[in-house]
Amino acid sequence: MSKPAKAGDTARGSVPFEEALKKLEGIVDAMEADDLPLETLLARYEEGARLVKICQEKLAEAEVKIQQLEKTAAGELKLKPFETKEAV
Amino acid sequence: MSKSKSQWDFGELFPPKQTRKVLSVSELTGQIRALLEKQIGQIWVGGEVTNLRAQNSGHIYFTLKDASSQLSCVLFSREKVPHRELLADGQKVLLQGDVTVYEARGQYQLIVRAVELQGVGALQIAFEKLKLKLAAEGLFAAERKRPLPKYPQRIGMVTSPTGAAIRDVLHVVQRRNPGLEIILASCRVQGDGAAEEIAEAVKLLNRYNVELEKAARGDDSTIQPFNNSANLDLILVTRGGGSLEDLWAFNEEAVARAIFESGIPVVSAVGHEIDFTIADFVADFRAATPSAAAEIITEGVFACREFVGDAPELLQRAARRGLASAVESFSQLGDRLARLHPRRRLNDSLQRLDDLQTGLLRGLKSAARSRSLVFDNLSGRFFRAKPSLVFKARHETLRQLERRLNALGPEQVLARGYSITTDTASGKVLRDAAKVSAGQSLTTRLANGEIFSRVDR
Numbered sequence: 001m002s003k004p005a006k007a008g009d010t011a012r013g014s015v016p017f018e019e020a021l022k023k024l025e026g027i028v029d030a031m032e033a034d035d036l037p038l039e040t041l042l043a044r045y046e047e048g049a050r051l052v053k054i055c056q057e058k059l060a061e062a063e064v065k066i067q068q069l070e071k072t073a074a075g076e077l078k079l080k081p082f083e084t085k086e087a088v
Numbered sequence: 089m090s091k092s093k094s095q096w097d098f099g100e101l102f103p104p105k106q107t108r109k110v111l112s113v114s115e116l117t118g119q120i121r122a123l124l125e126k127q128i129g130q131i132w133v134g135g136e137v138t139n140l141r142a143q144n145s146g147h148i149y150f151t152l153k154d155a156s157s158q159l160s161c162v163l164f165s166r167e168k169v170p171h172r173e174l175l176a177d178g179q180k181v182l183l184q185g186d187v188t189v190y191e192a193r194g195q196y197q198l199i200v201r202a203v204e205l206q207g208v209g210a211l212q213i214a215f216e217k218l219k220l221k222l223a224a225e226g227l228f229a230a231e232r233k234r235p236l237p238k239y240p241q242r243i244g245m246v247t248s249p250t251g252a253a254i255r256d257v258l259h260v261v262q263r264r265n266p267g268l269e270i271i272l273a274s275c276r277v278q279g280d281g282a283a284e285e286i287a288e289a290v291k292l293l294n295r296y297n298v299e300l301e302k303a304a305r306g307d308d309s310t311i312q313p314f315n316n317s318a319n320l321d322l323i324l325v326t327r328g329g330g331s332l333e334d335l336w337a338f339n340e341e342a343v344a345r346a347i348f349e350s351g352i353p354v355v356s357a358v359g360h361e362i363d364f365t366i367a368d369f370v371a372d373f374r375a376a377t378p379s380a381a382a383e384i385i386t387e388g389v390f391a392c393r394e395f396v397g398d399a400p401e402l403l404q405r406a407a408r409r410g411l412a413s414a415v416e417s418f419s420q421l422g423d424r425l426a427r428l429h430p431r432r433r434l435n436d437s438l439q440r441l442d443d444l445q446t447g448l449l450r451g452l453k454s455a456a457r458s459r460s461l462v463f464d465n466l467s468g469r470f471f472r473a474k475p476s477l478v479f480k481a482r483h484e485t486l487r488q489l490e491r492r493l494n495a496l497g498p499e500q501v502l503a504r505g506y507s508i509t510t511d512t513a514s515g516k517v518l519r520d521a522a523k524v525s526a527g528q529s530l531t532t533r534l535a536n537g538e539i540f541s542r543v544d545r
Contacts (some may be wrong), residue, residue, distance in 0.1 A: 018239040021392055024399060031406035041410040048403045055396045058241075059389070061267030064258060068249070068272045069296055077296050082249070082272055 015051075017058050024051040114191065121189035124196060128187045133159065133198065134206070137179045148175060152183065152198070160197040161185070169203050171213060180206035211332055215339050218366060222341070227348045228369045234353040236373055238388040240321035242269040244293035244352065246286060249274040252328035253357070253378040260382035264390040271296065271320065276337075277327035283340035286325065290346040290354070293323050297352055323350060324385065325367060326357040326378045338365035347371055357381035441489055444469070448493060467493065502535035509533075512540065 015023075027048040031041065068082040111119070133152065140150035146165030151158050161183065163169060175181070184202035189195065205213060222228065247253045249272065261268050273289035276282040297320045304319075325347065327338070337343065338358045347354045347370045356371035357378045368374040375381035426432070448466050467490075494500055498508065509518045512529035524530075524543050532539040 017241055017389075018237070021239065021396070025395070028399060028402050028406065031403065031410065035413060036410055038410070038414050041407060045403055045407045048399065052396060052399045052403070055392075055399075058267050059393055059396060064262050064266050064268060064270065066258070066270040066272060068274060069244075069292060071292060077292070077299060079271070 015054055017055065020051045020054045024048060024055060027051070113194075117189060117191045117194055120196075121191060124187050124189060130184065130186050130201070132182055132184050134180070134182045135159070137175055137181055138177050140175060140177050148172065150175070150177075152181070160190075160195055161200055162197060163200040163203070167201060169200070171205065171209075172203065174205055174209050174213075175203065179209055182206060208332055211336060211339075215366070218339065218341060218344075219369065222344055222366065222370070227344060233372045236353055236355065236385070237321040239392070240268065240385055240388075242271070242320055243385065244271045244273060244296070244320045244323040246273050246275060246289040246293070246323060246325040247327055247378075248277045251277060253277075253326045256328075256377075256379045257324070257326065257382040260379050261386055264383070264386035267389070268386065278330065278334045278337055282337035283342045286337060287342040287346035290323060290325065290343075290350055293320060294349075294351050296320070320352050322353045322355055322372075322385070324355045324357065324381055325371065326355075326381060327359070328378065329360040329363070335359050335363055335365055338367040340366075343367050344370045355381050355385065438485070441486075445489065445493065499535075502533070505535075507532050507534050 027044050030036065031044055031048070036044065066082045067079045070078050070080060072078050135152040135154045138151050138153050138158075140148065142148045148163040148165075150161050150163075152161050153159070163172065163175070182204040183198060183200050185198040185200040187196065187198055190197050204210065226232070245254070245257070247257075254272070258270075261270070271293065273292045275285035275289040277286065300319050325338075325343075327335070335358055338356075344366050347356070347367055353372040354370075355373045355375060356365070356367045357375040357380065358365045358367055359377075361376040364374075373384075375384055444466070451466060502508070509530055509532045510516060511518060512531045515531075518524060518530070526543050526545055528543045530541050530543060532541065
C-alpha cells in the first residue's frame with residue numbers, strides 16, 4: 001500500500017516513529033479482539049514484530065542530540081555542535 | 089497752647105518714594121497665585137507619592153517628594169485619569185498638572201491633570217494595553233492554536249545557551265526521551281534588544297524548517313538535512329524565573345508577532361508557574377515552567393515505552409490464542425469426520441456378529457430335528473449379514489469368526505469322533521445313561537450315517 005510521502009519520509013527511508021507506533025497498536029488490537037483467519041494472523045504477527053523493532057530502535061537512543069543553528073555572515077544557515085556549559 | 093513742633097517731631101524719618109501700599113493677606117495671596125500660574129503654570133513633575141489620602145468625595149490628596157523637597161498635590165475626582173487606584177505611597181510617578189495656590193490655606197499645590205506610573209506599575213499598564221490590542225487583533229484566539237504533535241522527534245528551542253531553562257529541559261529530555269533531537273537558536277532572554285533577538289530566533293528556526301522540507305523533497309536547499317531526519321515538530325520558547333522586568337522581553341510586541349507568524353507550533357514556558365507573559369497567550373501551548381514543558385513534550389514517547397516493551401509478549405499471546413483456536417476447530421472437524429468414518433460402521437457390524445454367535449449357540453442347544461438345516465440357515469443369514477466392506481482386516485476377522493462357528497457346529501464335533509445319540513421315538517438327545525431303559529430303541533448319528541440300536545443295559 002502506498003501513501004503520499006511527507007517531508008521526512010523520503011529523506012529517512014523508513015517509517016516515521018508515530019506511524020509505526022500507531023500501526024503496531026492497531027495490529028495488537030486486531031489480534032486480541034478478532035478471530036482472525038490463520039494466514040492473516042501470522043502475517044499480522046510478522047508485521048507487528050517488524051514494527052516493534054523499528055520503535056525499539058528509536059527508543060534505544062541514549063544521548064540527547066542537540067545542535068545550534070546559526071546564520072553566517074553571508075546569511076546562510078549553519079548547524080554547529082552545542083557545548084553545554086556544564087555537565088547535563 | 090499753640091500747635092507747635094514738639095521736640096519729638098522730626099518730620100518724616102523715612103519719606104516714602106511712592107505711596108506705600110498695604111496689601112491684605114488675600115490680595116497678597118492672590119498675587120502670589122497669579123504669579124505662580126503665570127510664570128510656571130502647567131508642567132510635568134516627577135517624584136514619589138507619599139502621604140496619600142483618598143477622601144469620601146473621591147478627591148485624592150497626596151504629597152510628591154524627592155530627596156530634599158516636597159509638593160502638595162490634589163487629584164480631583166472629576167479628572168479622567170486611568171488607573172488612579174494604582175496610586176499608592178511609594179509609587180514613583182510623573183505628573184502633569186497646574187501649579188497654583190490654595191488660598192484658604194496659603195499653600196501652593198499642584199492640581200493634577202495626568203498621571204504616568206513609573207517602574208513596575210508602568211510595566212503593568214503597558215502589559216494590559218498590549219494584551220488588549222493583540223487580543224483584539226486575534227493573536228490569542230483559541231481556534232488558531234494548533235495541537236502539539238504527540239511523538240515529537242525533533243524540536244527547535246529558543247532560549248539562552250547558559251540559562252537555567254536549557255539545563256532543566258535537557259535533564260528532563262535525557263530522562264524521558266533521549267532520542268529527541270534539539271535545534272537551538274540561542275538568544276538573550278532579558279535586557280535591551282532581547283525581544284528582537286527572541287523574535288529573530290523564532291524566525292530563524294522557521295526558515296530552517298522550510299529548508300529542511302525543501303531538502304527532503306529533493307529541491308535545491310541551502311542545507312544538508314541533519315541526520316536525514318524530518319521537520320521540526322515544534323518550537324520551545326523558554327527562560328527561567330525572574331522579576332517582571334527580567335521577563336519583560338517576552339511581553340514585547342515583536343516576540344508576540346514572531347510567535348503568531350510561526351509556521352511551526354510554539355510552546356511557551358517563561359518564568360515560574362504564576363508568571364503569565366504575552367508570549368504565553370500567543371503561543372499554541374503554555375507550560376508553567378521549562379521542566380514542565382519538557383515533560384509535556386516527551387510525554388507521548390515516554391508513555392509508549394511500556395507498550396512497546398510489552399508488545400512482543402502481547403503479539404505472541406494473541407498468536408498462540410489464535411492458533412489454539414484454529415487447532416480446536418480442526419479437532420472438532422476431526423470428531424465429526426470420525427463419526428462418519430467407515431470403521432465406526434464396521435464396529436457396529438462386529439457387534440452384531442457377536443450377537444448372532446450367541447444366538448447360534450442357543451440354537452444348537454435347543455436342537456431342532458434338522459440341525460444342519462437350522463445351522464445352514466443361521467450361517468446363511470450370517471454370511472448375508474456380513475457387511476460389504478473393503479478392508480481386508482475386517483474380512484479376515486469375519487473368516488476367523490466363521491471358522492470358530494464351524495468349530496462349534498456338530499460337523500466338526502462329529503468329525504472328531506463324537507456321536508449324538510437320540511431316543512429313536514422322541515428324538516430327544518441322550519446325555520444321561522441312567523435315564524435309558526433296557527430295550528429302548530436308540531438312534532446314533534455319526535459323522536457319516538446313523539446306527540439304530542437297542543439297549544442291552
